Amino acid sequence: MKYNLYLLYGGKSVEHEISLKTAFTVIQALDYSKFDVYPIYITREGIWCSQGKRTEAVGDLSELKLEPASPDETEASSLGLILSKLLSLKEEKVVMPLLHGTNGEDGTIQGLMELLNVPYVGNGVLSSAMALDKAVTKAIIAQAGIAQTGHLVASFTEWLEDKEAVLEDVEVKIGYPCYVKPASLGSSIGISRCENQDELRNGLEAAYRFDRKIVVEKEVRGREIQVAVKGNEYPRASMPGEFIQEKAFFDFDAKYMDGKLTMSIPAEIPASLTKRIQENAVIAYQALNCSGLARVDFFITPEGQLFLNEVNTLPGFTNFSMYPLMWERTDGTTYAELVEMLIDYAIMRHAEKQLVQYSM
The missing domain is CATH 3.30.1490.20 (ATP-grasp fold, A domain)
Structure with missing residues (x-):
């Protein structure tokens, strides 16, 4: 069965450009025989833009920066127009939010999808909101008994x-x-x-x-180790990976611009430590009520102490990002297969929610 797949990207966020890179990679990887693909670009001003269905991948990232339907389009009117088109399609549909940070990874877009009763990829309202707020995350992780830095x-x-x-x-x-x-x-x-x-x-x-x-x-003196987690009710953790550090910390340019990051997957750590990291990652994932995907980051001191750093519910997701590469090295899952797997998780979660009764 062919699904109508809506890709939401861009956004009213300082992580707008990162979202474009993610969307570009996903669009290149999709199997267009399985999906009717509808890219929806949200400008920095919050205007929702669509040019209808795509039948093939884009050639250049600039093609993803769509134009509003009219010069005087407002945030509210553009949103209403696109949502009416989305809801009018009677065929099966699923939304894939590729929006990093504010107004995309914080539970807001997830709440909208819940109100529309449309399946969407990734974490739900509660987990998205909690995980994006580092202070709330730390409170939940402390309750789960996982060590953190001061x-x-x-x-x-x-x-x-x-x-x-x-x-x-x-x-x-x-x-x-x-x-x-x-x-x-x-x-x-x-x-x-x-x-x-x-x-x-x-x-x-x-x-x-x-x-x-x-x-x-x-500051924790030591190494930062990352692990990918995926799944709904029964999540799995990948083998850990790490970036070989040349700087005190990775700022925005180091992560996305200078192209000098060196990955080590799997991270060179003892098997017993790998097991501890994977177990703690799954505990954190479940404590934050995550579903679909998340990347969990840890610090390891020279003495072997383990501290959880953060949980990212929409990690970097280009084909050179740590999250997809960790799964490829763990079990051979390709980028395209991972995208389809995440879509499947979304459809399964949505189907389960339809069993909930709202009347006596």
Whole structure:
């Protein structure tokens, strides 16, 4: 049975360009004999744009930047028009949100799909919202009994009311070096590594440009190991991988622009440590109510201590990203096969939800 597959990408987010790279890779990998593909581009201003069905892959990423139907199209009118077209199709349909960060990975687009009662790929409303917020994630992970590095949370209001108090709190409870992170962003956007008070002050000012809540973490000396998890009720973890570090931390340019990252898959760690990482990754995945996919990142100290760093519910998903490559090295799953598997998870989850009763 052929499905109508809607790809949502771009978005009103600082991770807009990353979403375009993800969409470009997915479109190249799809089997057009199995899917009628409808790319839907969301501009930086929130305008939803569509040119109907595609019958083949795009030749260049610029082709994905679609134009609004009319110059005076608004965010609300463009959304209404496209949703009416989506709902009017009587054939089977599934949505694949490829929106990283705000307005895509935070539960908002997932809530819209739930209201429309349309199957969609990836995590649900609750898991998306919790996992994107680093402060909430840390609270859930602590309840699950998984070790994390020392951290504190500070709101923008606290910063405006008493900057010196926030600085002192970080210095007393966390110390240097530390990392300042916007609570609800990915791709290392707005993150600073700080070794003194001047750097901390500048790092906080930078992070508050992107979020009203920040997380400050104590630096862990060691290696960062990543593991891919997929599945709904019975998730599986891949073999771990890692980037060979040349920098103190991977900023946005290191991850996406300079092309100098070196991966090691599998990570060169003992089998017993691999098992611990996989077990903790699945525990974290289930604690956050994840489904479909997530990447779980850990720190390992030279003494063998293991700390969970973060859970990413829409990890980098180009053909050179860690998530798909870890599955390829684990069990031979190709990128195209992985995309179809994630679509299958979405359809199965949606079918199960249709069994829920809403009346007595």
